Amino acid sequence: MSAPVLEISRGTLRSNIAAVREQIAPSELMLVMKDDAYGHGLEWAVDAADGVSWLGSYDIASALRIRARRRDARVYAWATSPGDEVAAAIEAHIDLGVGTLPYLREVIAQAEVLGTRARVHLKIDTGLHRNGVRPEDWPAFVAEARAAEERGVLAVVGVWSHLAEASDDEDDEAAGEFRAAVQSLRDAGGEPEVLHLTASAASWWRPELRGSLSRIGAFCYGIRSADGPQIPGVVPVAELRAPVLAAGDEVVEIAVGSFDGLPSTLAGAGVGTPAGTRMLREVGAMTSLVETWPGASTGDLVTVFGRGSQGEQDATSLAERIDTVGEEILLRLTPRVRRVSVD
Numbered sequence: 001m002s003a004p005v006l007e008i009s010r011g012t013l014r015s016n017i018a019a020v021r022e023q024i025a026p027s028e029l030m031l032v033m034k035d036d037a038y039g040h041g042l043e044w045a046v047d048a049a050d051g052v053s054w055l056g057s058y059d060i061a062s063a064l065r066i067r068a069r070r071r072d073a074r075v076y077a078w079a080t081s082p083g084d085e086v087a088a089a090i091e092a093h094i095d096l097g098v099g100t101l102p103y104l105r106e107v108i109a110q111a112e113v114l115g116t117r118a119r120v121h122l123k124i125d126t127g128l129h130r131n132g133v134r135p136e137d138w139p140a141f142v143a144e145a146r147a148a149e150e151r152g153v154l155a156v157v158g159v160w161s162h163l164a165e166a167s168d169d170e171d172d173e174a175a176g177e178f179r180a181a182v183q184s185l186r187d188a189g190g191e192p193e194v195l196h197l198t199a200s201a202a203s204w205w206r207p208e209l210r211g212s213l214s215r216i217g218a219f220c221y222g223i224r225s226a227d228g229p230q231i232p233g234v235v236p237v238a239e240l241r242a243p244v245l246a247a248g249d250e251v252v253e254i255a256v257g258s259f260d261g262l263p264s265t266l267a268g269a270g271v272g273t274p275a276g277t278r279m280l281r282e283v284g285a286m287t288s289l290v291e292t293w294p295g296a297s298t299g300d301l302v303t304v305f306g307r308g309s310q311g312e313q314d315a316t317s318l319a320e321r322i323d324t325v326g327e328e329i330l331l332r333l334t335p336r337v338r339r340v341s342v343d
């Protein structure tokens with residue numbers, strides 16, 4: 001073996017999911033699987049998370065890949081998407097997140113052509129300004145959705161939004177806007193089955209903001225927030241390992257580099273070796289140099305990030321060194337890094 005490997009643990013994903021569920025109950029978990037399940041591999045994560053009944057993908061193409069493996073789950077796609085994709089999603093019973101009036105009209109039009117009901121979750125913009133209907137436009141938006149529901153081409157099954165998580169005060173204000181939007185839908189005769197507002201951090205720490213559903217990605221994969229604490233019961237699912245190619249008196253050369261997606265600015269970080277933590281001295285294109293240890297030899301494995309068993313840090317700790325988030329360390333890894341599933 002002379003190439004890096006991302007080892008992904010099914011058992012760890014499952015135990016993280018169990019810890020998250022216990023923390024957020026009675027709110028239900030929607031496992032977020034965008035970006036190829038945060039770089040772990042979408043199909044792998046869908047299979048490993050076989051007990052989770054709500055699965056969230058950003059785009060419709062990924063939602064259809066999830067549906068192909070899980071006939072029974074609720075699958076949720078919230079990217080504003082072209083009509084042909086919307087039609088495919090409706091046929092595959094994908095729930096759609098709808099955050100603009102033109103998109104609502106597109107979904108309704110596609111459902112009318114198919115002669116069926118599209119399941120939608122309406123998005124109120126509670127201040128993040130990413131997508132979502134502003135409170136002043138909400139009543140008209142709700143009225144169109146309700147009219148389509150009365151005509152039998154729409155089912156308004158949810159209301160949702162996304163928190164900025166910049167400050168508790170802002171999040172409280174956003175939650176107020178959210179509750180008002182839900183009330184306004186109910187006043188218009190709507191009966192949403194699920195309400196969802198929070199992602200990992202707010203779902204974990206702000207119970208009062210949780211809806212009946214919580215959309216959680218990072219914590220299920222064991223990625224803690226940058227500058228945030230360790231999460232009890234939640235550990236990294238993925239470990240990046242590279243074999244030693246050559247061992248010298250001062251440094252060993254390992255088979256991972258910036259072409260594999262390892263940021264070259266990580267030089268100086270601690271990595272895990274059979275003798276414990278050693279410094280990553282230099283990140284090259286295809287290989288990197290690590291401080292040596294007694295008895296170091298070709299074929300030894302160095303863990304660049306992981307659960308700490310060799311003295312390595314988690315991906316978020318590496319990310320903090322270079323002012324980014326743990327997700328980015330995982331998502332930068334190229335297809336050259338083979339994913340290997342373990343129990």
Ligand SMILES: *Cc1c(COP(=O)(O)O)cnc(C)c1O
Nearest residue numbers: 032162199200215216217218219
């Ligand atoms: C990514 C994302 C989530 C999950 O966020 P985490 O912090 O990874 O739990 C939830 N909702 C939306 C809309 C997202 O884009």
